Amino acid sequence: MKSPKVTDIPMNNIVITAENDKLNIIFSGDVLGCDSAGAVQKIQGMLQSGIKQVVIKAEDLEQWDSSLLVVIYETLRLAQATKLKADIKGLPKNLRDLMQLAFADDRKPTHGGEDYSFLESIGKATIDSAKTVSAVFSFLKQTLSSLGRFFSGNSVMRGVDFCSALEDCGPKAIAIVSLISFLVGLILAFVGAIQLQTFGAQIYVASLVTIGMCRIMGAIMVGIIMAGRTGSSYAATIGTMQVNEELDALQTMGLSRVDFLVLPRIFALILAMPILTMLADIMGMIGGATVGVFMLDLPYEEYLKYTLNAFNLKNFLVGIFHGFCFGIIIALCGCYSGLTCGRNADSVGVATTKSVVSAIVWMIVTTGIITVICLELGI
């Protein structure tokens, strides 16, 4: 008898041997956490050298886990793909059942997982953004007609909703807005002081903080805080209503979603934002004064005098106007993201992120536009 050529690869109780045109895979003892990828790779390599038959033996198998299943499953698939004969001997019944399950072919994905080529994905992205633009416009149109209904007294907006929205973005936001603006005033004064010190002109810190906070910084800080705090909560609340089919219920009841959900929130923010901006201006100036009086040792009266000199009603009103615009933007971005939210929990997260990012982007754009207009008008 010709002695067979034997290749021996012991691997955690898996022995893979090639015997003429037969590949033997023998499992024994405990096969736990074995290197299944390595084993499969070896088997794949050996199948290429004229193998006609695969024999899997597991008579002495004791304990096993999924890593064993992977080896058997992949081997059988390889054998199937190359039309090899595969024998399985002594496989425990539960393992055989599992294999049968894995090879059952009565389930197949019906749709989804589409792959797009580069050109197709560009086309798809273009169509998607066109759809988004038209959706945004239709949302704005709905909001305007909802406003029209409100002023003609036909709105289904509930006063309670407005009050609770106002409470949420008014009194409850005071603490955080005060703290942040105070700190921003502090920082402005510090940074300014270092520069102004070189000219011995520290006293102008007062003017710097006053003009900076009133004209723009107060509104911007309030805008960013409220986008993160209130805009995102609008998106999450309305998005969750989408998931819970509450938006569907509104629609089938014939109640306008915009009247019902968007209008009270816009009104609340439009009212709250200018007031919060004023608060931020004042807190920022107090922050600046803290640095000026206590750290730079500027005389209190001097500081107050320079502050009042720098204070200018026009700047102050421009700042408030920013706050007003930011209020509209935050409310619209938050509500739009919520209304266009998908129907699973995941998409609520996406909607929330979208609301904050888009609100901040549009606030910056608006600031730019207002600045240019002010420049043209010489304000």
Added chain:
Amino acid sequence: MKKAVKIDVKDLTVGYGDYVLLHDANYQVNQGDIFIIMGGSGCGKSSMLRVLTGLIPPLKGDVVIDGINMVSGAADKVQKIREKSGILYQSGALFSSMTLSENIMLPLQQYTDYSPATMRELASLKLALVGLTGFDDFYPSEISGGMKKRAGLARALALDPDIVYFDEPSAGLDPISSRNLDDLILEINQSLGTTIVVVTHELASIFAIGNNSIFLDAETKTILARGDPHELLKNPPNEAVYKFLTRGEKK
């Protein structure tokens, strides 16, 4: 006596954009039926319901209710029909910022001229009808899943609808609550003569309440069978329907 046709669905194609779930469906729901829309998960039952209730437009075809074309008819007539239909959503869809009573009063405020006191009483009555006496001032977050569905049903019944639609009423309920809801559906159907359309894949429910049905199939995107579910079980027209109605037994 032949019953009057309540909902007439003609050549209806349901789907989203290019993705067709069901094409050229034709069926009728008769006055007073408890009509079951059944089929496997993801075959488009909820989407079919969304088309019937006007939440999404059909890709093609018509839905005619009481002789009014709901797809292309005049808006005010369509609205009148919509007011006369109630919907119980899969999750109840109660507004979480309102009490149960306020939830039920919402459609009343929109479409009736009752005084607030009358509305409160009507809301209490509807809650009592579904077995939630005394829960008027509870918020949805304070009651169980089964109770939420019943409260949702009370809201669906607020305007004394002619048709009530249910999306998987038994989903997420224990067997007893599910049974109770079935009994409630039967009672409403019998005492008020309300036409009822139920989307479900609960066999127990299907046989307990259904007297007419269609079976949707995801693979062929068509209606595979129609009629009384009991008859379908006795004379299954094909393997898929038989398997579905017997929980997967082979013929």
